[in-house]
Amino acid sequence: MASLASSPALQWINSVDGQKPASPSVRRMIRSQAMSKASSERRDKAKNGDRYLRQFPIRYRSLAPGDLGTGAGHDRSPTGGYQDDGLDPNKALVRWSPQPKPVQADVHGTVLSTMPVCIPASPVSAGYEAMRIRYDFDVLDLSGLAPLHISPATTQPILERPSRFLDLIRSRQWSYFSYLPWRYGNTTSLDDAICCVAARVRQWISNPGRPTDRVLALYAQAVRSLQRALDDPAQRFHPDVLCATQILSIFQMLDFESHADVMVTHAAGAAALIQLRGPGRYQSNFEKALFLCQVGPIITEALLSVSPCFLEGPAWQSLFEEMALGKSPLSYFCDDFVKAWACISCVPGLFCRVHSAISDMPADSRVTQQRLLRHVLELRARLMTLAGEKDMLLSDPIGFAQEPFLLLNEAQCGIQFDLLGLYATNLIRLERLVVALQPSGSMSSEENAQRLAVQILLMDHPARAIGPRTSSSLRFKMYIAKATMATREEWRREIVCRPLGDVVDKEVFDRWVAAYTKEHTR
Numbered sequence: 001m002a003s004l005a006s007s008p009a010l011q012w013i014n015s016v017d018g019q020k021p022a023s024p025s026v027r028r029m030i031r032s033q034a035m036s037k038a039s040s041e042r043r044d045k046a047k048n049g050d051r052y053l054r055q056f057p058i059r060y061r062s063l064a065p066g067d068l069g070t071g072a073g074h075d076r077s078p079t080g081g082y083q084d085d086g087l088d089p090n091k092a093l094v095r096w097s098p099q100p101k102p103v104q105a106d107v108h109g110t111v112l113s114t115m116p117v118c119i120p121a122s123p124v125s126a127g128y129e130a131m132r133i134r135y136d137f138d139v140l141d142l143s144g145l146a147p148l149h150i151s152p153a154t155t156q157p158i159l160e161r162p163s164r165f166l167d168l169i170r171s172r173q174w175s176y177f178s179y180l181p182w183r184y185g186n187t188t189s190l191d192d193a194i195c196c197v198a199a200r201v202r203q204w205i206s207n208p209g210r211p212t213d214r215v216l217a218l219y220a221q222a223v224r225s226l227q228r229a230l231d232d233p234a235q236r237f238h239p240d241v242l243c244a245t246q247i248l249s250i251f252q253m254l255d256f257e258s259h260a261d262v263m264v265t266h267a268a269g270a271a272a273l274i275q276l277r278g279p280g281r282y283q284s285n286f287e288k289a290l291f292l293c294q295v296g297p298i299i300t301e302a303l304l305s306v307s308p309c310f311l312e313g314p315a316w317q318s319l320f321e322e323m324a325l326g327k328s329p330l331s332y333f334c335d336d337f338v339k340a341w342a343c344i345s346c347v348p349g350l351f352c353r354v355h356s357a358i359s360d361m362p363a364d365s366r367v368t369q370q371r372l373l374r375h376v377l378e379l380r381a382r383l384m385t386l387a388g389e390k391d392m393l394l395s396d397p398i399g400f401a402q403e404p405f406l407l408l409n410e411a412q413c414g415i416q417f418d419l420l421g422l423y424a425t426n427l428i429r430l431e432r433l434v435v436a437l438q439p440s441g442s443m444s445s446e447e448n449a450q451r452l453a454v455q456i457l458l459m460d461h462p463a464r465a466i467g468p469r470t471s472s473s474l475r476f477k478m479y480i481a482k483a484t485m486a487t488r489e490e491w492r493r494e495i496v497c498r499p500l501g502d503v504v505d506k507e508v509f510d511r512w513v514a515a516y517t518k519e520h521t522r
Contacts, residue, residue, distance in 0.1 A: 128184035135198040139180060142250060144168055144469050146175035149297040149476060150249040151263055162208040167468035176243060176289035186240055189229040192222040193244035197251050204254050219251055237277050239287045245270045271298045275310050279319040288323060295341050302348035304517050306355055311345035336419055343383050344426050350375055354433050358506050373437045380430040387423040414470040417463055421477040424452045428484055435491060436509055439498035446491055449484055456481035483515035
């Protein structure tokens with residue numbers, strides 16, 4: 001009984017005044033009882049007794065060969081393109097353990113290590129985090145560039161004022177870049193592309209200008225890795241390969257010596273890869289994000305080259321419908337964007353057929369002319385319905401463009417402006433196609449085109465107030481607006497002078513197309 005009384009399992013402590021007990025032994029007893037369960041669980045863990053990393057001092061030490069790995073896909077020699085920019089490749093930040101480490105020697109008897117046991121400074125200093133520390137840049141800051149169409153028109157303003165690029169990367173947004181920390185280390189092609197762009201951006205921020213030889217070596221390594229992946233049937237359709245292709249376009253954006261045809265070729269290669277993968281390979285959110293970020297450039301390039309767009313096919317249209325019903329994985333690409341692109345993807349093919357009909361009208365020209373005109377009117381009505389669902393372009397579009405959107409945040413303002421510009425520019429194209437196929441009696445279509453062009457120009461000042469990304473996106477849309485206003489008089493003459501049943505003059509049509517195309521490629 002005495003032994004049981006001396007070590008009771010539970011003790012009652014009475015506090016008369018309700019305050020904290022004054023006796024240290026009583027307080028110790030309370031703490032011991034309160035933590036008994038937690039301490040019992042801790043003792044049962046396998047790592048019980050291990051020291052925490054923060055208990056050891058941080059020091060620099062020299063690395064012996066093979067002491068520190070570089071992560072998956074990065075175990076290359078210092079001359080292989082992965083040497084650190086700014087950090088000593090022979091040193092690493094480590095924490096030291098007080099237990100001594102036995103002397104190690106290689107086969108020749110050379111001592112490799114006599115220092116205490118090395119413990120990594122942080123369990124996350126590997127993979128993507130190690131890359132971010134190595135190049136002193138987080139590629140997630142480039143997420144705002146994902147929806148942009150990388151072309152000479154994007155590069156020229158940055159060349160004129162380098163600070164524009166810093167404005168573009170100041171605000172992050174959800175895009176396929178958001179998945180990179182989890183995908184880094186899976187494939188060499190994606191790892192090389194990320195390292196190449198990170199090194200280039202870091203070097204450009206420090207000293208804008210031509211890429212250094214070291215950065216160019218990283219770019220060459222990334223291109224070789226991408227080419228090997230494309231040549232391998234087992235890797236060709238991997239989403240990381242498509243992601244690497246899109247990321248490398250950012251390098252060309254900052255390579256001021258790149259020619260326009262290089263950017264066009266790269267964009268065409270990314271579009272061809274998306275087409276080869278087929279609509280059935282975009283199931284995960286990462287793949288959908290890659291696809292949505294490339295839809296705009298694909299449609300734009302098809303319009304600039306006056307060629308059909310493969311996205312108007314039934315299988316791709318079904319993919320758009322699926323994404324619109326299942327909600328877009330990107331916060332920027334709302335369902336309205338997906339629906340708009342599904343409709344606008346049909347514009348390049350129709351534009352190409354009208355251009356061909358104007359250039360070489362067949363014998364049954366009247367039948368072909370009326371069939372094309374019917375398709376144009378149907379597509380225009382469909383696009384105006386989508387715009388009308390958001391109360392756009394209906395009562396006072398110019399007032400809408402000048403609206404400050406006081407009830408919306410910056411991201412929502414940017415989305416509304418991009419949608420408005422997307423609707424307006426393609427409605428301008430469709431109105432001009434109506435005039436081209438039936439000039440006589442189409443003065444109202446020309447007036448609508450001019451009204452929409454004025455609206456786009458009035459959007460410039462509000463877009464600058466919203467943010468640099470919105471302003472940069474609007475720049476592309478202003479090209480067609482200015483070209484439409486510049487060619488107004490000769491299109492009016494065609495409407496007045498052309499007889500009923502005739503089409504617009506081919507040279508008049510081509511001058512309008514060339515007026516906005518040259519702005520994209522100069």
